[in-house]
Amino acid sequence: MEIKRRKFQGVLNILSFNRHFYVIGLLVLVVLIAALNFYKIPLVITGIILGVFLYGFLMPLLVSAYVYDFSGYYNFNWLDKLGLKEEQPKHLVNINAGFDETSFILKNNFPEADIKVFDFYDPKQHTEPAIVRARKVSLVYPNTQQIKTNRIPVSSNSVDVVFLLSAVHEIRSYKEKVLFLKECKRICKPNGTVITVEHLRDFSNFLAFSIGFTHFFSRKTWKKAFTEAGFSIFKETKFTPFMSIFRCSS
Structure with missing residues (x-):
């Protein structure tokens, strides 16, 4: 049986199987942005906090795409x-x-x-x-x-x-x-x-x-x-x- 993987199948699998984590993460991001705005946190600190959050949120997906979709692992x-x-x-x-x-x-x-x-x-x-x-x-x-x-x-x-x-x-x-x-x-x-x-x-x-x-x-x-x-x-x-x-x- 010939198996042909779809483009980005690896990272899409991770998003699908772990969607509860990413839904929670998006909700936390919304709350975080609202809190930073409400307490009038300085722009520089706000940028650092959001940058760290987005790094932790997106980096696993980028690395997973690299490993499972672009590195030739499944070849x-x-x-x-x-x-x-x-x-x-x-x-x-x-x-x-x-x-x-x-x-x-x-x-x-x-x-x-x-x-x-x-x-x-x-x-x-x-x-x-x-x-x-x-x-x-x-x-x-x-x-x-x-x-x-x-x-x-x-x-x-x-x-x-x-x-x-x-x-x-x-x-x-x-x-x-x-x-x-x-x-x-x-x-x-x-x-x-x-x-x-x-x-x-x-x-x-x-x-x-x-x-x-x-x-x-x-x-x-x-x-x-x-x-x-x-x-x-x-x-x-x-x-x-x-x-x-x-x-x-x-």
């Missing part, structure tokens, strides 16, 4: 830098957190490979409105299976590559994250690899998302989690200043 050109296509893996696993934009694209990039898709979304734990809305419009890859994070229904030592694309940060518990990564290691062949793509809790993402960068985890946390899960090789490649690709293997 999967970054796979070439990893050399995966040359390795011609035959057995792939792609695991998402309730919103799948990548499985069909992976199949297009690896047409000869067998791809199994799993979704660890738990409606009892993942109640955020953004995830609920995203699931309503998400394409579902054929035979996608719902799983628990502590069990992936795949035989041990049978998978060439496990893809975790902007998904595992939704596992908020560190202990649960390690258990999940241990499962990923279990299903990998001795020479198999796990490809993880994530925003990090770093300075670049702080500039992009301000306090929202706390939704992500630091490189140190990721490395520690993969190491505790049994991976001995942990390599990072930057994909834009705002996203990292981790390639981990035994």
Whole structure:
């Protein structure tokens, strides 16, 4: 199935799924402007306050448009830098957190490979409105299976590559994250690899998302989690200043 993304689909998804935040933000902006005017705050201070507010309001959208709509993320050109296509893996696993934009694209990039898709979304734990809305419009890859994070229904030592694309940060518990990564290691062949793509809790993402960068985890946390899960090789490649690709293997 050929997947053609619309222009600005990434940022439009973010606006749609998180519209409650932006509606609240616009209301706060109206109240803020009224208060500044009512109290006759000096023009310079007013400009600074509004500038800071608009920066925090608009910068996440600008960065998201850059990362998801203009950087080539969904063209999967970054796979070439990893050399995966040359390795011609035959057995792939792609695991998402309730919103799948990548499985069909992976199949297009690896047409000869067998791809199994799993979704660890738990409606009892993942109640955020953004995830609920995203699931309503998400394409579902054929035979996608719902799983628990502590069990992936795949035989041990049978998978060439496990893809975790902007998904595992939704596992908020560190202990649960390690258990999940241990499962990923279990299903990998001795020479198999796990490809993880994530925003990090770093300075670049702080500039992009301000306090929202706390939704992500630091490189140190990721490395520690993969190491505790049994991976001995942990390599990072930057994909834009705002996203990292981790390639981990035994």
